[in-house]
Amino acid sequence: MKFRAVMVDPGPMRELTHIVNTISKLSKECVLRLSDDKIYFIVSEDNSGPTPPVLWCEISQSNFFSEYQMIGIDEDHKDIYLGIVSASLAKSLVTLKTAKMLKIKLTKKQCPCLTLDIEMPSSISQQTRQVSHDIPVVVVPRKLWGEFNEPKIPQPDISIELPPLKQLRNTIDRMKTMSSDIIISASAEGRLTLQIKTDTAKVSTRFRGLNVESFEGPIDHSDSETESQTCEDISKICSCRIDAKKFSMFLNAEQISHNRTLCHIIHKRLVVLQLHTKENVDFQCFIMGIVY
Protein backbone atom coordinates (compact mmCIF):
# COMPACT_ATOMS: atom_id res chain seq x y z
CA MET A 1 0.00 0.00 0.00
CA LYS A 2 1.32 3.37 -0.97
CA PHE A 3 -0.06 6.87 -1.07
CA ARG A 4 1.59 10.16 -1.81
CA ALA A 5 0.04 13.41 -3.03
CA VAL A 6 1.09 17.04 -3.42
CA MET A 7 -1.05 20.13 -3.36
CA VAL A 8 0.07 23.62 -4.40
CA ASP A 9 -3.01 25.66 -5.37
CA PRO A 10 -4.35 27.97 -2.63
CA GLY A 11 -8.00 27.58 -3.75
CA PRO A 12 -8.28 23.83 -3.21
CA MET A 13 -6.17 24.10 -0.04
CA ARG A 14 -8.68 26.50 1.45
CA GLU A 15 -11.54 24.30 0.34
CA LEU A 16 -10.01 21.18 1.85
CA THR A 17 -9.56 23.00 5.16
CA HIS A 18 -13.20 24.03 5.20
CA ILE A 19 -14.41 20.57 4.23
CA VAL A 20 -12.38 18.82 6.92
CA ASN A 21 -13.44 21.44 9.44
CA THR A 22 -17.09 20.87 8.66
CA ILE A 23 -16.64 17.10 8.94
CA SER A 24 -14.92 17.46 12.30
CA LYS A 25 -18.03 19.23 13.59
CA LEU A 26 -20.29 16.48 12.29
CA SER A 27 -18.44 13.53 13.70
CA LYS A 28 -15.45 12.45 15.76
CA GLU A 29 -14.27 9.95 13.24
CA CYS A 30 -14.44 9.62 9.52
CA VAL A 31 -13.23 7.26 6.86
CA LEU A 32 -10.94 8.50 4.14
CA ARG A 33 -11.21 6.38 1.03
CA LEU A 34 -8.53 6.82 -1.60
CA SER A 35 -9.05 5.58 -5.12
CA ASP A 36 -7.36 6.18 -8.45
CA ASP A 37 -9.34 9.20 -9.47
CA LYS A 38 -11.22 10.30 -6.38
CA ILE A 39 -10.88 10.68 -2.66
CA TYR A 40 -13.88 10.28 -0.39
CA PHE A 41 -14.72 11.36 3.13
CA ILE A 42 -17.36 9.12 4.65
CA VAL A 43 -19.08 9.41 8.01
CA SER A 44 -21.41 6.62 8.98
CA GLU A 45 -23.28 5.98 12.18
CA ASP A 46 -22.30 2.96 14.23
CA ASN A 47 -24.38 -0.11 13.52
CA SER A 48 -26.23 1.83 10.92
CA GLY A 49 -27.13 -1.30 8.97
CA PRO A 50 -28.70 -0.63 5.63
CA THR A 51 -29.23 3.10 6.24
CA PRO A 52 -27.15 5.52 4.21
CA PRO A 53 -24.11 7.18 5.78
CA VAL A 54 -24.40 10.51 7.56
CA LEU A 55 -22.04 12.16 5.15
CA TRP A 56 -20.63 11.33 1.76
CA CYS A 57 -18.11 13.71 0.26
CA GLU A 58 -16.49 13.09 -3.10
CA ILE A 59 -13.43 14.99 -4.27
CA SER A 60 -11.91 14.40 -7.66
CA GLN A 61 -8.17 14.22 -7.06
CA SER A 62 -7.03 15.91 -10.29
CA ASN A 63 -8.70 19.18 -9.24
CA PHE A 64 -6.94 19.23 -5.89
CA PHE A 65 -3.55 17.61 -6.29
CA SER A 66 -0.72 18.39 -8.66
CA GLU A 67 0.83 14.98 -7.99
CA TYR A 68 -1.10 11.91 -6.90
CA GLN A 69 0.23 8.38 -6.64
CA MET A 70 -1.31 5.41 -4.93
CA ILE A 71 -1.14 1.65 -4.91
CA GLY A 72 -3.84 -0.36 -3.21
CA ILE A 73 -3.64 -3.79 -1.62
CA ASP A 74 -3.72 -5.80 -4.84
CA GLU A 75 -5.18 -5.83 -8.36
CA ASP A 76 -8.72 -6.59 -7.13
CA HIS A 77 -8.64 -4.17 -4.22
CA LYS A 78 -7.23 -1.01 -5.64
CA ASP A 79 -8.50 1.36 -2.97
CA ILE A 80 -7.26 2.32 0.46
CA TYR A 81 -9.66 2.92 3.37
CA LEU A 82 -8.33 4.79 6.39
CA GLY A 83 -10.13 5.49 9.64
CA ILE A 84 -9.09 8.84 11.02
CA VAL A 85 -10.00 11.16 13.92
CA SER A 86 -11.53 14.08 12.06
CA ALA A 87 -10.63 16.65 14.74
CA SER A 88 -6.90 15.83 14.51
CA LEU A 89 -7.00 16.16 10.75
CA ALA A 90 -8.86 19.46 11.06
CA LYS A 91 -6.34 20.79 13.59
CA SER A 92 -3.40 19.85 11.40
CA LEU A 93 -4.92 21.59 8.42
CA VAL A 94 -5.50 24.90 10.20
CA THR A 95 -2.30 26.36 8.77
CA LEU A 96 -3.17 25.22 5.26
CA LYS A 97 -5.07 28.41 4.46
CA THR A 98 -1.82 30.33 4.08
CA ALA A 99 0.48 27.47 3.07
CA LYS A 100 2.56 27.24 -0.08
CA MET A 101 2.57 23.50 -0.44
CA LEU A 102 1.13 20.41 1.18
CA LYS A 103 2.50 16.89 0.86
CA ILE A 104 0.44 13.98 2.14
CA LYS A 105 1.96 10.55 2.61
CA LEU A 106 0.89 7.30 4.11
CA THR A 107 3.75 6.33 6.41
CA LYS A 108 4.58 3.61 8.87
CA LYS A 109 5.82 5.04 12.14
CA GLN A 110 4.94 3.33 15.42
CA CYS A 111 1.55 2.88 13.85
CA PRO A 112 0.24 3.72 10.38
CA CYS A 113 0.17 7.46 9.98
CA LEU A 114 -0.93 10.03 7.51
CA THR A 115 2.00 12.42 7.37
CA LEU A 116 1.30 15.97 6.33
CA ASP A 117 4.22 18.17 5.37
CA ILE A 118 3.14 21.76 5.09
CA GLU A 119 5.42 24.42 3.70
CA MET A 120 4.66 27.83 5.15
CA PRO A 121 5.89 31.15 3.80
CA SER A 122 7.67 33.33 6.32
CA SER A 123 6.47 36.87 6.77
CA ILE A 124 9.96 38.28 7.37
CA SER A 125 12.19 36.39 4.97
CA GLN A 126 12.26 34.50 1.71
CA GLN A 127 12.85 31.23 3.48
CA THR A 128 9.97 28.91 4.18
CA ARG A 129 9.12 26.94 7.26
CA GLN A 130 8.34 23.28 7.26
CA VAL A 131 5.55 21.98 9.49
CA SER A 132 5.06 18.28 9.76
CA HIS A 133 2.14 16.41 11.31
CA ASP A 134 1.80 12.67 11.84
CA ILE A 135 -1.81 11.67 12.26
CA PRO A 136 -2.42 8.10 13.37
CA VAL A 137 -4.82 6.22 11.12
CA VAL A 138 -6.44 2.81 11.19
CA VAL A 139 -6.31 0.82 7.99
CA VAL A 140 -9.84 -0.48 7.47
CA PRO A 141 -9.70 -4.21 6.70
CA ARG A 142 -11.21 -5.40 3.42
CA LYS A 143 -14.09 -7.27 5.00
CA LEU A 144 -15.47 -3.99 6.40
CA TRP A 145 -15.29 -2.07 3.15
CA GLY A 146 -18.89 -2.96 2.43
CA GLU A 147 -19.99 -0.65 5.25
CA PHE A 148 -18.68 2.30 3.34
CA ASN A 149 -20.27 1.62 -0.01
CA GLU A 150 -21.71 4.38 -2.08
CA PRO A 151 -25.23 5.05 -0.77
CA LYS A 152 -28.05 3.86 -2.97
CA ILE A 153 -30.79 6.42 -2.74
CA PRO A 154 -34.24 5.96 -4.20
CA GLN A 155 -35.42 8.60 -6.63
CA PRO A 156 -36.25 11.70 -4.56
CA ASP A 157 -39.83 12.96 -4.68
CA ILE A 158 -38.56 16.49 -5.01
CA SER A 159 -35.23 18.21 -5.52
CA ILE A 160 -35.29 21.87 -4.67
CA GLU A 161 -32.66 24.58 -4.46
CA LEU A 162 -31.88 25.71 -0.89
CA PRO A 163 -31.94 29.38 0.17
CA PRO A 164 -28.58 30.87 1.25
CA LEU A 165 -27.23 28.57 3.94
CA LYS A 166 -26.33 31.37 6.32
CA GLN A 167 -29.90 32.58 6.34
CA LEU A 168 -31.19 29.04 6.72
CA ARG A 169 -28.80 28.44 9.57
CA ASN A 170 -29.94 31.51 11.51
CA THR A 171 -33.52 30.30 11.35
CA ILE A 172 -32.74 26.66 12.12
CA ASP A 173 -30.64 27.67 15.11
CA ARG A 174 -33.53 29.66 16.55
CA MET A 175 -35.96 26.81 15.92
CA LYS A 176 -33.53 24.33 17.44
CA THR A 177 -33.80 26.07 20.80
CA MET A 178 -37.55 25.58 20.79
CA SER A 179 -37.96 22.09 19.37
CA SER A 180 -35.86 18.97 18.82
CA ASP A 181 -37.31 18.24 15.42
CA ILE A 182 -38.24 20.25 12.40
CA ILE A 183 -40.65 19.51 9.60
CA ILE A 184 -39.16 20.45 6.28
CA SER A 185 -41.48 20.57 3.30
CA ALA A 186 -41.09 21.60 -0.29
CA SER A 187 -43.66 22.25 -2.93
CA ALA A 188 -43.50 21.83 -6.69
CA GLU A 189 -44.13 25.58 -6.90
CA GLY A 190 -40.74 26.32 -5.40
CA ARG A 191 -41.60 26.92 -1.79
CA LEU A 192 -39.60 25.54 1.11
CA THR A 193 -41.18 25.56 4.55
CA LEU A 194 -39.51 24.93 7.88
CA GLN A 195 -41.88 24.27 10.69
CA ILE A 196 -41.84 23.44 14.36
CA LYS A 197 -44.76 22.58 16.59
CA THR A 198 -44.57 22.53 20.35
CA ASP A 199 -47.01 23.00 23.19
CA THR A 200 -46.18 26.66 23.42
CA ALA A 201 -45.64 27.65 19.83
CA LYS A 202 -46.08 26.85 16.20
CA VAL A 203 -43.54 28.56 13.99
CA SER A 204 -43.18 28.28 10.26
CA THR A 205 -40.75 30.03 7.98
CA ARG A 206 -41.42 30.02 4.26
CA PHE A 207 -38.95 30.65 1.48
CA ARG A 208 -40.52 31.29 -1.90
CA GLY A 209 -39.29 31.40 -5.46
CA LEU A 210 -36.74 28.61 -5.24
CA ASN A 211 -35.82 26.55 -8.29
CA VAL A 212 -37.31 23.10 -8.41
CA GLU A 213 -34.87 20.74 -10.09
CA SER A 214 -37.22 17.80 -10.33
CA PHE A 215 -40.56 16.72 -8.97
CA GLU A 216 -41.98 13.20 -9.06
CA GLY A 217 -45.50 13.80 -7.87
CA PRO A 218 -48.22 13.45 -6.95
CA ILE A 219 -47.46 12.82 -3.29
CA ASP A 220 -49.74 10.50 -1.39
CA HIS A 221 -50.87 12.17 1.84
CA SER A 222 -53.62 9.69 2.63
CA ASP A 223 -51.96 8.36 5.81
CA SER A 224 -50.58 11.58 7.14
CA GLU A 225 -51.64 14.33 9.47
CA THR A 226 -50.59 17.07 7.08
CA GLU A 227 -52.97 19.94 7.41
CA SER A 228 -54.24 21.04 4.06
CA GLN A 229 -53.51 24.70 3.68
CA THR A 230 -56.00 26.91 1.98
CA CYS A 231 -56.08 26.90 -1.80
CA GLU A 232 -53.09 24.68 -2.12
CA ASP A 233 -52.81 21.32 -3.78
CA ILE A 234 -51.20 19.15 -1.12
CA SER A 235 -50.33 16.45 -3.62
CA LYS A 236 -47.60 18.84 -4.75
CA ILE A 237 -46.06 19.12 -1.29
CA CYS A 238 -43.51 16.74 0.00
CA SER A 239 -42.41 16.79 3.63
CA CYS A 240 -40.25 15.05 6.17
CA ARG A 241 -39.71 15.42 9.92
CA ILE A 242 -36.01 15.51 10.81
CA ASP A 243 -33.75 16.06 13.77
CA ALA A 244 -33.05 19.78 14.19
CA LYS A 245 -29.49 19.27 15.49
CA LYS A 246 -28.46 17.17 12.50
CA PHE A 247 -29.85 19.75 10.13
CA SER A 248 -28.01 22.50 11.93
CA MET A 249 -24.77 20.52 11.79
CA PHE A 250 -24.98 20.21 8.04
CA LEU A 251 -25.35 23.96 7.87
CA ASN A 252 -21.79 24.31 9.20
CA ALA A 253 -20.96 23.54 5.58
CA GLU A 254 -21.90 27.16 4.94
CA GLN A 255 -18.19 27.96 5.31
CA ILE A 256 -17.30 25.86 2.25
CA SER A 257 -17.60 28.22 -0.69
CA HIS A 258 -20.21 26.61 -2.86
CA ASN A 259 -21.86 27.03 -6.21
CA ARG A 260 -25.18 25.54 -5.42
CA THR A 261 -27.02 23.61 -2.78
CA LEU A 262 -29.88 21.23 -3.24
CA CYS A 263 -32.33 19.57 -0.95
CA HIS A 264 -33.75 16.22 -2.00
CA ILE A 265 -36.73 14.93 -0.09
CA ILE A 266 -38.13 11.45 -0.14
CA HIS A 267 -41.54 11.97 1.36
CA LYS A 268 -41.54 11.14 5.11
CA ARG A 269 -38.39 9.05 4.81
CA LEU A 270 -35.22 10.89 4.00
CA VAL A 271 -33.74 14.31 3.40
CA VAL A 272 -30.53 14.63 1.42
CA LEU A 273 -28.72 17.94 1.56
CA GLN A 274 -26.22 18.37 -1.20
CA LEU A 275 -23.56 20.97 -1.81
CA HIS A 276 -21.46 21.50 -4.93
CA THR A 277 -18.27 23.51 -4.87
CA LYS A 278 -16.23 25.29 -7.47
CA GLU A 279 -13.61 22.54 -7.41
CA ASN A 280 -16.29 20.02 -8.23
CA VAL A 281 -16.59 18.57 -4.76
CA ASP A 282 -19.84 16.80 -4.05
CA PHE A 283 -20.79 17.03 -0.38
CA GLN A 284 -23.93 15.20 0.76
CA CYS A 285 -25.60 14.81 4.11
CA PHE A 286 -28.26 12.21 4.74
CA ILE A 287 -30.83 12.80 7.45
CA MET A 288 -33.35 10.06 8.12
CA GLY A 289 -36.94 11.06 8.66
CA ILE A 290 -38.51 10.69 12.08
CA VAL A 291 -41.81 8.87 12.14
CA TYR A 292 -44.01 8.96 15.20
Add this chain to the structure above:
Amino acid sequence: MDDGTSQYYFTASMDSGKTLYNLLKSIQFQECAVFCAMNEGLKLTVEEGKCVQASAYIPADNFTEYHVRDDVDVLFKINISVLTECLNIFGANEDSSLKMYYRCEGSPLLLVLQPQSMINVMTDCEIATQIADSILELRDEDVPEVAKLVLKASAFMGLLGDLERSCDTIEINLSPEHPNVSIITYGMQDRSCIDVPKSSDMVQSFSCKQAIRLKYQLYHLRLIMKALAISSKVVLRSSSNGLLLIQLKLEKEDQRQMFTEFFILPLLDD
Protein backbone atom coordinates in the same frame (compact mmCIF):
# COMPACT_ATOMS: atom_id res chain seq x y z
CA MET B 1 -57.70 43.85 5.55
CA ASP B 2 -59.35 46.62 7.61
CA ASP B 3 -62.68 44.95 8.07
CA GLY B 4 -60.91 41.71 8.96
CA THR B 5 -58.72 43.06 11.72
CA SER B 6 -61.26 45.25 13.48
CA GLN B 7 -62.76 42.22 15.17
CA TYR B 8 -59.36 41.33 16.64
CA TYR B 9 -58.81 42.27 20.27
CA PHE B 10 -55.37 43.61 19.46
CA THR B 11 -53.33 44.28 16.34
CA ALA B 12 -50.03 46.09 15.97
CA SER B 13 -47.25 46.41 13.44
CA MET B 14 -43.80 47.95 13.34
CA ASP B 15 -41.12 48.28 10.70
CA SER B 16 -38.24 47.12 12.85
CA GLY B 17 -38.52 44.48 15.53
CA LYS B 18 -34.90 44.68 16.67
CA THR B 19 -35.32 47.21 19.48
CA LEU B 20 -38.36 45.40 20.77
CA TYR B 21 -36.33 42.19 20.80
CA ASN B 22 -33.50 43.82 22.77
CA LEU B 23 -35.96 45.35 25.19
CA LEU B 24 -37.74 42.07 25.90
CA LYS B 25 -34.44 40.24 26.16
CA SER B 26 -33.43 42.62 28.94
CA ILE B 27 -36.28 41.55 31.20
CA GLN B 28 -36.24 37.91 30.21
CA PHE B 29 -35.05 36.37 33.47
CA GLN B 30 -38.18 34.24 33.80
CA GLU B 31 -39.93 31.92 31.35
CA CYS B 32 -43.29 33.62 31.43
CA ALA B 33 -44.47 37.19 31.25
CA VAL B 34 -47.79 38.94 31.55
CA PHE B 35 -48.63 40.64 28.29
CA CYS B 36 -50.92 43.63 28.55
CA ALA B 37 -51.97 45.83 25.65
CA MET B 38 -53.48 49.16 26.61
CA ASN B 39 -54.50 52.10 24.48
CA GLU B 40 -51.34 54.02 25.38
CA GLY B 41 -48.97 51.16 24.75
CA LEU B 42 -47.86 47.61 25.27
CA LYS B 43 -46.50 46.32 28.57
CA LEU B 44 -44.87 43.02 29.45
CA THR B 45 -44.21 42.19 33.08
CA VAL B 46 -42.01 39.54 34.63
CA GLU B 47 -41.72 38.68 38.31
CA GLU B 48 -38.93 37.01 40.20
CA GLY B 49 -40.21 35.32 43.33
CA LYS B 50 -42.33 38.31 44.41
CA CYS B 51 -39.12 40.21 45.09
CA VAL B 52 -38.43 41.81 41.75
CA GLN B 53 -40.91 42.97 39.19
CA ALA B 54 -39.66 44.04 35.79
CA SER B 55 -41.70 45.55 32.99
CA ALA B 56 -40.98 46.55 29.45
CA TYR B 57 -43.17 49.34 28.19
CA ILE B 58 -43.52 50.23 24.52
CA PRO B 59 -45.59 53.40 23.95
CA ALA B 60 -48.05 53.07 21.09
CA ASP B 61 -46.24 55.64 18.96
CA ASN B 62 -43.45 53.13 18.38
CA PHE B 63 -45.82 51.12 16.23
CA THR B 64 -46.81 52.09 12.71
CA GLU B 65 -50.20 50.66 13.44
CA TYR B 66 -51.62 49.95 16.88
CA HIS B 67 -55.13 49.02 17.75
CA VAL B 68 -56.70 47.72 20.96
CA ARG B 69 -60.42 47.16 21.27
CA ASP B 70 -61.91 49.46 23.90
CA ASP B 71 -64.48 47.07 25.31
CA VAL B 72 -62.13 44.24 26.30
CA ASP B 73 -59.04 43.61 28.41
CA VAL B 74 -56.07 42.38 26.43
CA LEU B 75 -54.22 40.61 29.20
CA PHE B 76 -52.62 37.17 29.07
CA LYS B 77 -49.60 35.13 30.09
CA ILE B 78 -47.08 34.22 27.43
CA ASN B 79 -43.77 32.41 27.27
CA ILE B 80 -41.36 35.31 26.86
CA SER B 81 -38.36 33.21 25.82
CA VAL B 82 -40.39 31.75 22.95
CA LEU B 83 -41.56 35.23 22.05
CA THR B 84 -38.00 36.58 21.90
CA GLU B 85 -36.77 33.56 19.91
CA CYS B 86 -39.54 34.19 17.41
CA LEU B 87 -38.69 37.88 17.12
CA ASN B 88 -35.11 36.84 16.39
CA ILE B 89 -36.01 34.06 13.94
CA PHE B 90 -33.87 35.47 11.13
CA GLY B 91 -30.82 35.86 13.35
CA ALA B 92 -29.12 38.73 15.13
CA ASN B 93 -27.84 40.43 11.99
CA GLU B 94 -31.19 40.69 10.32
CA ASP B 95 -33.81 43.26 11.18
CA SER B 96 -37.37 42.37 10.33
CA SER B 97 -40.75 44.00 10.19
CA LEU B 98 -43.32 42.68 12.59
CA LYS B 99 -47.06 42.30 12.76
CA MET B 100 -48.94 41.08 15.82
CA TYR B 101 -52.50 39.80 16.03
CA TYR B 102 -54.55 38.59 18.97
CA ARG B 103 -58.03 37.51 18.02
CA CYS B 104 -59.80 36.90 21.31
CA GLU B 105 -59.38 35.47 24.78
CA GLY B 106 -57.74 32.08 24.64
CA SER B 107 -56.48 32.38 21.10
CA PRO B 108 -52.76 32.36 20.38
CA LEU B 109 -50.72 35.49 19.73
CA LEU B 110 -49.90 35.56 16.04
CA LEU B 111 -46.71 37.10 14.75
CA VAL B 112 -45.80 37.66 11.12
CA LEU B 113 -42.18 38.56 10.49
CA GLN B 114 -40.50 39.60 7.30
CA PRO B 115 -36.79 40.38 7.05
CA GLN B 116 -35.95 43.82 5.71
CA SER B 117 -33.16 42.82 3.38
CA MET B 118 -34.76 39.74 1.84
CA ILE B 119 -37.93 39.30 -0.05
CA ASN B 120 -39.46 35.88 -0.59
CA VAL B 121 -39.07 34.90 3.05
CA MET B 122 -41.56 35.17 5.86
CA THR B 123 -42.26 33.58 9.21
CA ASP B 124 -45.56 32.97 10.97
CA CYS B 125 -45.61 32.21 14.65
CA GLU B 126 -48.48 31.13 16.82
CA ILE B 127 -47.60 31.45 20.46
CA ALA B 128 -49.95 29.93 22.98
CA THR B 129 -51.46 32.24 25.58
CA GLN B 130 -52.71 31.47 29.07
CA ILE B 131 -54.82 33.27 31.63
CA ALA B 132 -52.63 35.84 33.35
CA ASP B 133 -51.50 35.36 36.94
CA SER B 134 -52.16 38.30 39.17
CA ILE B 135 -49.16 40.57 39.45
CA LEU B 136 -48.14 42.52 42.50
CA GLU B 137 -49.38 46.08 42.71
CA LEU B 138 -46.27 47.73 44.07
CA ARG B 139 -46.94 51.32 43.19
CA ASP B 140 -48.45 52.91 46.28
CA GLU B 141 -49.38 56.56 46.02
CA ASP B 142 -49.62 56.96 49.81
CA VAL B 143 -46.00 56.12 50.51
CA PRO B 144 -43.86 59.23 50.03
CA GLU B 145 -40.86 59.23 47.78
CA VAL B 146 -37.69 59.97 49.74
CA ALA B 147 -35.02 60.22 47.10
CA LYS B 148 -34.72 60.49 43.36
CA LEU B 149 -31.55 60.04 41.35
CA VAL B 150 -31.03 60.49 37.65
CA LEU B 151 -27.88 58.82 36.36
CA LYS B 152 -26.16 58.13 33.06
CA ALA B 153 -26.90 54.50 32.26
CA SER B 154 -23.47 53.56 30.94
CA ALA B 155 -21.69 54.95 34.00
CA PHE B 156 -24.08 53.21 36.38
CA MET B 157 -23.53 49.96 34.51
CA GLY B 158 -19.79 50.37 34.97
CA LEU B 159 -20.33 50.95 38.66
CA LEU B 160 -22.50 47.84 39.08
CA GLY B 161 -20.00 45.83 37.08
CA ASP B 162 -17.22 46.86 39.45
CA LEU B 163 -18.97 45.49 42.52
CA GLU B 164 -17.60 42.32 44.00
CA ARG B 165 -19.54 39.42 42.52
CA SER B 166 -19.31 37.14 45.51
CA CYS B 167 -21.29 39.47 47.74
CA ASP B 168 -24.88 38.74 48.55
CA THR B 169 -26.09 42.08 49.75
CA ILE B 170 -25.67 45.62 48.70
CA GLU B 171 -26.34 48.60 50.89
CA ILE B 172 -27.27 51.96 49.43
CA ASN B 173 -27.04 55.02 51.64
CA LEU B 174 -28.67 58.16 50.35
CA SER B 175 -28.39 61.43 52.16
CA PRO B 176 -28.75 65.18 51.56
CA GLU B 177 -25.23 65.54 53.02
CA HIS B 178 -21.93 64.68 51.34
CA PRO B 179 -21.25 61.99 50.05
CA ASN B 180 -24.80 61.91 48.78
CA VAL B 181 -24.75 58.35 47.54
CA SER B 182 -22.62 55.60 48.97
CA ILE B 183 -22.84 52.01 47.86
CA ILE B 184 -21.46 49.40 50.20
CA THR B 185 -21.01 45.69 49.66
CA TYR B 186 -20.12 43.19 52.34
CA GLY B 187 -18.04 40.19 51.39
CA MET B 188 -16.62 37.31 53.41
CA GLN B 189 -13.78 39.35 54.84
CA ASP B 190 -14.12 42.73 53.32
CA ARG B 191 -16.32 45.69 53.03
CA SER B 192 -16.08 47.91 49.99
CA CYS B 193 -17.62 51.26 49.50
CA ILE B 194 -18.20 53.48 46.50
CA ASP B 195 -19.14 57.12 47.09
CA VAL B 196 -20.93 59.10 44.42
CA PRO B 197 -21.33 62.78 45.36
CA LYS B 198 -24.01 64.68 43.51
CA SER B 199 -21.34 66.72 41.75
CA SER B 200 -20.18 63.56 39.95
CA ASP B 201 -20.39 63.46 36.15
CA MET B 202 -22.64 60.42 36.19
CA VAL B 203 -25.28 62.15 38.32
CA GLN B 204 -27.64 64.23 36.23
CA SER B 205 -29.95 65.15 39.06
CA PHE B 206 -30.21 64.34 42.73
CA SER B 207 -32.82 65.04 45.32
CA CYS B 208 -33.11 63.57 48.78
CA LYS B 209 -35.28 64.80 51.63
CA GLN B 210 -33.85 62.71 54.44
CA ALA B 211 -31.04 60.22 54.88
CA ILE B 212 -32.05 56.65 54.17
CA ARG B 213 -30.25 53.33 54.35
CA LEU B 214 -31.43 50.55 52.08
CA LYS B 215 -30.37 46.92 51.69
CA TYR B 216 -31.00 44.73 48.68
CA GLN B 217 -29.88 41.45 47.32
CA LEU B 218 -27.08 42.22 44.90
CA TYR B 219 -28.38 39.55 42.53
CA HIS B 220 -31.67 41.41 42.25
CA LEU B 221 -29.92 44.64 41.37
CA ARG B 222 -27.83 42.85 38.80
CA LEU B 223 -30.97 41.87 36.90
CA ILE B 224 -31.07 45.38 35.47
CA MET B 225 -27.66 45.04 33.78
CA LYS B 226 -29.01 44.02 30.36
CA ALA B 227 -31.50 46.85 30.40
CA LEU B 228 -28.76 49.28 31.41
CA ALA B 229 -26.69 48.19 28.44
CA ILE B 230 -29.33 49.34 25.97
CA SER B 231 -30.58 52.40 27.82
CA SER B 232 -29.33 55.97 27.92
CA LYS B 233 -30.76 57.22 31.16
CA VAL B 234 -31.66 55.64 34.48
CA VAL B 235 -33.83 57.01 37.27
CA LEU B 236 -33.69 55.52 40.76
CA ARG B 237 -36.53 56.33 43.11
CA SER B 238 -36.76 55.16 46.65
CA SER B 239 -39.81 55.31 48.87
CA SER B 240 -39.86 55.56 52.62
CA ASN B 241 -40.81 51.88 52.84
CA GLY B 242 -37.54 50.88 51.13
CA LEU B 243 -39.00 49.91 47.79
CA LEU B 244 -36.61 50.76 44.98
CA LEU B 245 -37.97 51.70 41.60
CA ILE B 246 -35.53 51.83 38.73
CA GLN B 247 -36.75 53.33 35.48
CA LEU B 248 -34.68 53.07 32.33
CA LYS B 249 -35.15 54.93 29.11
CA LEU B 250 -34.10 53.59 25.74
CA GLU B 251 -33.88 56.10 22.93
CA LYS B 252 -34.22 54.87 19.37
CA GLU B 253 -32.73 56.42 16.26
CA ASP B 254 -36.14 57.70 15.22
CA GLN B 255 -36.43 59.72 18.48
CA ARG B 256 -39.05 57.38 19.85
CA GLN B 257 -38.61 55.93 23.31
CA MET B 258 -39.15 52.63 25.04
CA PHE B 259 -38.89 51.97 28.75
CA THR B 260 -38.06 49.32 31.27
CA GLU B 261 -38.96 49.49 34.91
CA PHE B 262 -37.77 47.40 37.84
CA PHE B 263 -39.29 47.30 41.30
CA ILE B 264 -36.93 45.78 43.84
CA LEU B 265 -38.08 44.91 47.34
CA PRO B 266 -35.66 45.62 50.19
CA LEU B 267 -34.08 43.09 52.50
CA LEU B 268 -35.34 43.29 56.04
CA ASP B 269 -32.79 44.08 58.71
CA ASP B 270 -31.84 41.07 60.74
